Amino acid sequence: MKPVARMIAPLFALLALAACNDKPVVYQGWIEANLIFVAPDEAGRVETLAVREGDAIAGGTPVATLDSELQKADVNLNAATLNNAKLTFERAQQLAKTGSGTQRDYDNAQSDLRVAEARLNSAQTRLGRRNVVSPVTGTVQQVYYRPGEMVPAGRPVLAVLTPGNLKVRFFLPEARLPTISYGDRISVRCDGCADGITAKVSFISKTAEFTPPVIYSLDERKKLVFLIEALPDQPEKLRLGQPVDIAVAAKEPGK
Numbered sequence: 289m290k291p292v293a294r295m296i297a298p299l300f301a302l303l304a305l306a307a308c309n310d311k312p313v314v315y316q317g318w319i320e321a322n323l324i325f326v327a328p329d330e331a332g333r334v335e336t337l338a339v340r341e342g343d344a345i346a347g348g349t350p351v352a353t354l355d356s357e358l359q360k361a362d363v364n365l366n367a368a369t370l371n372n373a374k375l376t377f378e379r380a381q382q383l384a385k386t387g388s389g390t391q392r393d394y395d396n397a398q399s400d401l402r403v404a405e406a407r408l409n410s411a412q413t414r415l416g417r418r419n420v421v422s423p424v425t426g427t428v429q430q431v432y433y434r435p436g437e438m439v440p441a442g443r444p445v446l447a448v449l450t451p452g453n454l455k456v457r458f459f460l461p462e463a464r465l466p467t468i469s470y471g472d473r474i475s476v477r478c479d480g481c482a483d484g485i486t487a488k489v490s491f492i493s494k495t496a497e498f499t500p501p502v503i504y505s506l507d508e509r510k511k512l513v514f515l516i517e518a519l520p521d522q523p524e525k526l527r528l529g530q531p532v533d534i535a536v537a538a539k540e541p542g543k
Contacts, residue, residue: 312475312535312536312537313464313467313535313536313537314533314534314535314536315458315459315460315533315534315536316458316531316532316533316534317456317457317458317459317531317532317533317534318456318457318458318529318530318531318532319454319455319456319457319526319527319528319529319530319532320454320455320457320528320529321429321449321453321454321455321528322453322455323429323430323447323448323449323453324422324423324424324426324447324448324449324450324453325444325446325447325448326351326420326421326422326423326444326445326446326447326448327420327439327442327443327444327445328352328354328417328418328420328439328445329414329417330414330417330441331438331439331440331441332354332355332356332418332438332439333354333355333436333437333438333439334352334353334354334433334434334435334436334437334438334439334445335352335353335354335355335435336352336353336435337351337352337431337434337435337445338350338351338352339351339352339428339431339446340428340431341428341429341430341431342427342428343427343428344426344427345422345425345426345427345428345448346422346425347422347423347424347425348421348422348423349421349422350419350420350421351420351421351422351428351445351446352419352420352433352445352446353418353419353420354418354420354439355418356415356418359411359414359415359418360415362411362414362415363408363411363412363415365411366404366407366408366410366411367408369404369407369408370401370404370405370407370408372404373397373400373401373403373404373405374401374404376397376400376401377397377398377400377401379397380393380394380396380397380398381394381397420445422448424448424450425450426448426449426450426451426453427448427449428446428447428448428449429446429447429448429449429528430446430447431445431446432444432445432446432447433445433446449528451523451524452523454519454520454523454526454528455490455517455518455519455520456474456476456487456517456518456519456520456526456532456534457515457516457517458515458516458532458534459497459513459514459515459516460513460514460516460536461512461513462496462512462513462514464536465492465514467536468489468492468516468536469489469492470489470490470492471488471489472488472489472536472537473486473487473488473489473537474486474487474488474489474518474534474535474536474537475534475535476518476520476526476532476533476534476535477532477533477535478526478530478531478532478533481525481526481532482525485520485521485522485525485526486520486521486522487518487519487520487521488518488519488521489516489517489518490517490518490519491515491516491517491518492514492515492516493514493515493516494514495514496512496513496514497512497513497514497515518534
């Protein structure tokens, strides 16, 4: 479990506030998200950065460029190899037509030409990908590397938040777990938010939190909580990290 969740989860495992069966039960929760990490294919030094934190970007938007001297040199090398392969193939083709060459020489020249073409295409693709673009539409949440800094292979330059990746998280006491099901609608409230925000339960943890793997007494079982996640119907009205109140409609277990 994440350290942050470990520290704040006890605050979210509140007792139900309902005074009677027809009132919703309210819990405290927070907003999290699955960020999209935008990274180059290979290591390199950032030359330009076209966005800042908070910028709204569309999918396919160029966000950064990396130094490309090595990739350009590779393209030039493979282009020269391809030219030589074309000349060799053309000679083998002429010799085969006049009967001075063998079929084997022709086949080898043709194979070398195809390999050279493939290697040039690969080198050109690597060069093109030094221009890093965002694969999704969203908001730049964080920039990890700036111009002049070296980006290791596999490390993201920035993170993008898409509205559809926001989720509501809260903890439900063990005694209340049978009263909630996948697909249930819950109400989400927060300071300064518009009324009527709802979310759909998308995840119910099968593992209890904050208890050791021992035989539980009745008192210990009351402390068991389970993580619940729900996808908001209007994610644009919520913000990452925002504390929220979750209203779960009271119902009989299994209904």
